[in-house]
Amino acid sequence: MSRMSDSMRNMASSWMLKSREPEFQEMAEYTKTFREKMLALESTSDKIAKDRFGEHTVILLLIRTSM
Numbered sequence: 001m002s003r004m005s006d007s008m009r010n011m012a013s014s015w016m017l018k019s020r021e022p023e024f025q026e027m028a029e030y031t032k033t034f035r036e037k038m039l040a041l042e043s044t045s046d047k048i049a050k051d052r053f054g055e056h057t058v059i060l061l062l063i064r065t066s067m
Contacts, residue, residue, distance in 0.1 A: 012028070
């Protein structure tokens with residue numbers, strides 16, 4: 001997935017070096033912003049999942065030790 005992302009980024013940057021129509025520039029900015037927001041959401045959801053998984057592990061340990 002990472003290599004594909006890097007490859008697409010490289011292709012996009014080479015296209016961005018060429019002058020493009022304003023509509024293309026708008027769409028490029030939109031997709032860049034969208035990508036950044038999706039990465040932020042992914043990061044946040046990973047942190048939430050870690051927190052929840054960590055809580056469940058602690059709860060299970062407490063239950064096991066109390067028995």
